[in-house]
Amino acid sequence: MNSLLEQLNAQQRAAVEHTDGPLLILAGAGSGKTRVITYRIAYLIEVCGIPPENILAVTFTNKAAGQMRDRVAALLEGRVGRLPHISTFHSFCVSVLRRHIERLGYSRDFTIYDEDDQQRAVKVAGQELGLSDWISSPRSVLARISAAKNRGVSPEKMRDSAYDPAARNLAALFERYESKLRQSNALDFDDLLLKTVVLFDDAPDVAEEYNRRFRYVMVDEYQDTNRVQYRLIRQLTHAQQNICAVGDEDQSIYRWRGADIENILNFDQDYPGTIMIRLEQNYRSTQMILDAATAVVSHNIARKGKSLRTDRGAGLRVGLYEARNADEEGWFVASEITKTLGEDSLKSVGVLFRTNAQSRTLEEALRRNRIEYRVVGGTSFYDRSEIKDALAYARLANNLRDSSAMQRIINTPPRGIGQTTIDQLLALAAERELTLWEALEQALATGAQTLSNRALKALDDFRIMMTGLARDRETHSLSEFFRAVLDHTRYIEMLDAENTPAAENRIENLRELVNAAAEAEERGERLSEFLDHAALVSDADSYDERARVTLMTLHSAKGLEFSVVFLAGMEEGLFPHKLSADDNAALEEERRLCYVGMTRARDRLVLTWVRERRFYGRQSQEGTTPSRFLSEIPHELIEPLNVTMFSSKARTSWGSAVNSVEGVERFFSQRGRDLKPSSSGPVIPRSQPATPVRWRQGSKVRHPKYGIGTVLDSEGVGEDTKVTVSFPGYGRKKLVERYASLEKV
DNA sequence: TGGAGAGAGCTTTTT
């Protein structure tokens, strides 16, 4: 009990013991903010005797929520049966809405629309309004709709303040999009938050209920709350004011999706009597790392500044490596990881980057060096098309009004319902303000003349099948239901017929889905809960602390820590990203992102940048410039690592000269590009004169994943030969002989 | 209607 407090420093303890009244913890990276929340929850339960169900802790990601849940459980050591409600903003809102959304005129089995669904809805809205041509990309329209929602702007408000045609078009689309979603009984991600706020406004009794229930509310990463989340927290705490918010203004990295740093800066005005506690001891990083990170973020003008110290000792300087291209960057990172894990196989390594596109090259390098790794984010299990299809069937069976799900699968597998037929249904739906399902029923009932008999038959078969599945949903267990879906829709049959390794892979994934359903069933989940889970746990390959090596974007890394961190792609245009270049506030956000990334490291931090980086595969950008963030780190904190690539003789003669970023650059400009790979490190592949004999153009080859394909081209010799092959269903692939295990047929 | 093949455009970051 008291041992809880013993594991905290004086300020942290003060924060934990201050249980009642508003509390704000504003502190830098690695100072134990999250730890305070965790201990505070345990303290409230164990020492103050607060029932767990009266405590709510909100985080931004599932990853963070899961970690916090685990830590609280570990602190309580099973002495308390139930755990407090620890969840993300979004899943908290879903749990509220699943109970009370009827008050807003939706039904409780509402569907959560993902990005695909949203795009489909925008496109349909555009078609109905005759604005299809005006929409340059549905994504940008959606981004603006989302921004409006996060600011709490309704379609009506947008329309009333629209003075030019473009703004009026946008407002019209927004309005139609909203009515499409409502008609489909669907909410998008932003709605989950927004509708909860509206619900609490419109139904004060419900708001009261939650205020009474959650006597203690904790919010992690408060600096990244947007306006809607802010209002939600206010609503939840207005009665008791027992709120504990923690955050760090230097780690605010979600301004672009509406996060408002004013929320944390004005906290004491919102909650009179706020106690503010600052934590100034960093427990994570060495002095070198901390100094380097602080130096970078100090370049932000709009910043209060705070002090942070560490007892962890000076540590190693921040490594800096300049690579010729992204491949070499990958090889370098891989060889360093091999070295690191060779010294201590229990170390954790984080490989962080600005954009998801960087991931593939790095992954490839790790794979080739047989390093096990995990990727957080990116395409998750639930993003795969076959899984989405299966879930779309389930969604439609669950909610026949879900037009987006229906549009997705009405002709997958192909069942003779082509684009013309679908267009007619859509037109009918638009004309009579029907859902797609209702349009189908009406078309069948009235025997719409414009549709061929063959099309009508296909539609009727589809209707009968879906009605059957809707019934199965009620009579079958969750896993049986999914089996029925795959069976009755002949989805597996379609994949079987393809008879390719990829199709088998997809069948395997679908089996996995059935397994997941069976597990959910054991936990007592219903279909709608299962679907919520699939919609909300988007980074499904959630962070596994046991994994030695983890790849992810800087944004995903927030809140985590690694013994060794690689920050790849430190180049102007990439980081800071070129799209932030002419907006000072955006640039400062990039700099904070850099601070977040650097402070993830406990013992060692290595920054890498690349001289020539390819974008979209082809266009090679001529000569990149190292990121400005690199030059913002004092030279004495940097250790140039390229030196190790040369003989020890070269190192001594150049040693002092390269002890700076400029020095490294000068060094390489004088030396040219003839880097010699170090003898211990992995071999850098280099292209060789083309003498193609082994892979004749037009010959057939077999690939374990893509099946049989036709050779289009090959370059290089021996094991390094790169063969370009066209695989039916996959298109063109460039494969390196050594890794691809190609077989001649 | 649907498959294959070719071409265009695209990527910042996430719940």
Next chain:
DNA sequence: GCTCTCTCCA
């Protein structure tokens, strides 16, 4: 390099 979209043909 990848994916969505268009076009052509059975």
